[in-house]
Amino acid sequence: MPFELYVDALHTSPYALSVFVALTEKGLPFAVKTVDLYSGEQKLAAFADRALTARVPALVEGDFVLTESSAITEYLDESFPPPEYIALYPRDRRQRALARQLQAWVRSDLVPVRVERDTETVFFGKACAPLTETAQAAASKLVHVASHFVQGPQHLFGDWSIADTDLAIMLSRLVRNGDEVPAKLREYVDFQWQRPSVQQWLERQQPG
Numbered sequence: 001m002p003f004e005l006y007v008d009a010l011h012t013s014p015y016a017l018s019v020f021v022a023l024t025e026k027g028l029p030f031a032v033k034t035v036d037l038y039s040g041e042q043k044l045a046a047f048a049d050r051a052l053t054a055r056v057p058a059l060v061e062g063d064f065v066l067t068e069s070s071a072i073t074e075y076l077d078e079s080f081p082p083p084e085y086i087a088l089y090p091r092d093r094r095q096r097a098l099a100r101q102l103q104a105w106v107r108s109d110l111v112p113v114r115v116e117r118d119t120e121t122v123f124f125g126k127a128c129a130p131l132t133e134t135a136q137a138a139a140s141k142l143v144h145v146a147s148h149f150v151q152g153p154q155h156l157f158g159d160w161s162i163a164d165t166d167l168a169i170m171l172s173r174l175v176r177n178g179d180e181v182p183a184k185l186r187e188y189v190d191f192q193w194q195r196p197s198v199q200q201w202l203e204r205q206q207p208g
């Protein structure tokens, strides 16, 4: 098994999900290893001495260890390019830049949505309160940007790209919690959710 992928034990990390989907889409053999974030296992030397940022996901390929999910997916796409392997990013240069923009944006902005609609509310139905005013403003921004990109229930850039998975998971924080989201975006989330690589991740989840 050439790759090891370290993910959180509960399988709720959207960043670990993104890399799991990327490896699965590429058809690369990999072993999943779990890290118990709640007990602080990520800070123990066994993990942190190799994965220097002490966060999941971490990809291990022999003595090469890489963290930061979008760095990993770019590395995989460069290492296993199309046409032999499915492309994780659009072929068109500008569309590829937009896909990377979306990836970077969902990882760096919208913190109130990420906090008030954490992924345990998405995957395990954990209860949550109505969005605060601050989170509502972030949710409106998410809906505004996503509405610009999402043209129909299918993919953003013609063929599927990893940005579809990342955007759909971000939107699912609102959709799965019944927050107000236009039908077009709900349909997009439902469509992306059905992707076999995403389903394979969901099948691994067990509420803690």
Ligand SMILES: N[C@@H](CCC(=O)N[C@@H](CS)C(=O)NCC(=O)O)C(=O)O
Binding pocket: 008, 012, 013, 014, 015, 016, 037, 042, 054, 055, 056, 057, 067, 068, 069, 070, 107
């Ligand atoms: N920007 C990073 C975010 C990774 C991240 O936040 N990982 C969280 C789990 S979702 C983690 O490992 N938290 C444990 C910690 O920071 O101690 C990426 O895209 O990989």
